[in-house]
Amino acid sequence: xxxxxxxxxxxxxxxxxxxxxxxxxxxxxxxxxxxxxxxxxxxxxxxxxxxxxxxxxxxxxxxxxxxxxxxxxxxxxxxxxxxxxxxxxxxxxxxxxxxxxxxxxxxxxxxxxxxxxxxxxxxxxxxxxxxxxxxxxxxxxxxxxxxxxxxxxxxxxxxxxxxxxxxxxxxxxxxxxxxxxxxxxxxxxxxxxxxxxxxxxxxxxxxxxxxxxxxxxxxxxxxxxxxxxxxxxxxxxxxxxxxxxxxxxxxxxxxxxxxxxxxxxxxxxxxxxxxxxxxxxxxxxxxxxxxxxxxxxxxxxxxxxxxxxxxxxxxxxxxxxxx
Numbered sequence: 001x002x003x004x005x006x007x008x009x010x011x012x013x014x015x016x017x018x019x020x021x022x023x024x025x026x027x028x029x030x031x032x033x034x035x036x037x038x039x040x041x042x043x044x045x046x047x048x049x050x051x052x053x054x055x056x057x058x059x060x061x062x063x064x065x066x067x068x069x070x071x072x073x074x075x076x077x078x079x080x081x082x083x084x085x086x087x088x089x090x091x092x093x094x095x096x097x098x099x100x101x102x103x104x105x106x107x108x109x110x111x112x113x114x115x116x117x118x119x120x121x122x123x124x125x126x127x128x129x130x131x132x133x134x135x136x137x138x139x140x141x142x143x144x145x146x147x148x149x150x151x152x153x154x155x156x157x158x159x160x161x162x163x164x165x166x167x168x169x170x171x172x173x174x175x176x177x178x179x180x181x182x183x184x185x186x187x188x189x190x191x192x193x194x195x196x197x198x199x200x201x202x203x204x205x206x207x208x209x210x211x212x213x214x215x216x217x218x219x220x221x222x223x224x225x226x227x228x229x230x231x232x233x234x235x236x237x238x239x240x241x242x243x244x245x246x247x248x249x250x251x252x253x254x255x256x257x258x259x260x261x262x263x264x265x266x267x268x269x270x271x272x273x274x275x276x277x278x279x280x281x282x283x284x285x286x287x288x289x290x291x292x293x294x295x296x297x298x299x300x301x302x303x304x305x306x307x308x309x310x311x312x313x314x315x316x317x318x319x320x321x322x323x
Contacts, residue, residue, distance in 0.1 A: 160225065
């Protein structure tokens with residue numbers, strides 16, 4: 001949909017300010033919380049918030065609260081996005097201001113990763129115990145088995161394998177399995193669990209959910225179990241998971257519904273406090289997956305967390321026969 005001339009002028013005015021252009025360049029890399037933007041830009045929260053308000057009013061960025069935090073990302077399907085992409089493309093790759101911002105953003109990411117690694121290292125031994133506090137694990141696993149289907153699957157890929165529980169739960173239905181995780185402590189536990197389960201055709205790799213290093217359409221079943229709420233860019237992780245799904249294959253995502261338990265950020269390194277069905281369906285659709293199904297498992301006790309299972313499939317290849 002095209003803009004009117006007045007709308008175009010409004011968009012250009014909103015972007016034509018040094019700090020706001022820096023914000024747009026940062027959000028082109030990943031979605032960020034307000035305080036993270038303040039840290040990278042070296043500016044106060046009121047000042048950054050004013051810039052963000054102007055950008056949101058011009059349709060250049062999208063604002064979405066997540067518990068007590070507020071995240072921002074570049075607007076997606078709007079005419080204004082094309083103008084911003086063009087403006088950013090015109091800036092020299094070695095621009096000193098934007099390069100310095102990118103370095104500070106990388107520092108924020110490394111700090112997040114370091115905090116997560118420290119947390120996982122400390123808690124790896126009792127990871128399944130921590131998960132059991134969220135909801136009745138037996139009920140969740142029964143629902144996962146049902147959503148996955150009986151198989152057999154040619155290949156199962158578990159992104160963010162943790163202690164290997166999804167591999168031991170579903171590995172018997174697959175001829176081969178691969179589990180990836182960034183935590184070597186988790187992988188050590190997963191190897192022991194997989195070996196104890198007798199899954200000889202299961203490989204565990206140190207790998208990133210945002211870049212699995214696996215071929216397109218390589219898996220009949222891809223699982224992302226209780227991982228997305230730790231990530232800075234969950235949408236990118238869903239896109240990568242979808243890339244791996246073969247025609248006729250399935251993606252299962254298990255995570256939390258939106259909640260307001262802020263202590264999970266500080267105590268358990270959660271970055272996002274759950275995901276809505278609408279948000280997840282948008283990401284699955286963008287990944288080229290169809291027929292989303294949603295299962296909701298309420299908490300076992302008041303004040304607990306609701307677990308969601310989102311399942312989607314890639315359409316099987318249709319072969320046309322020519323008479």
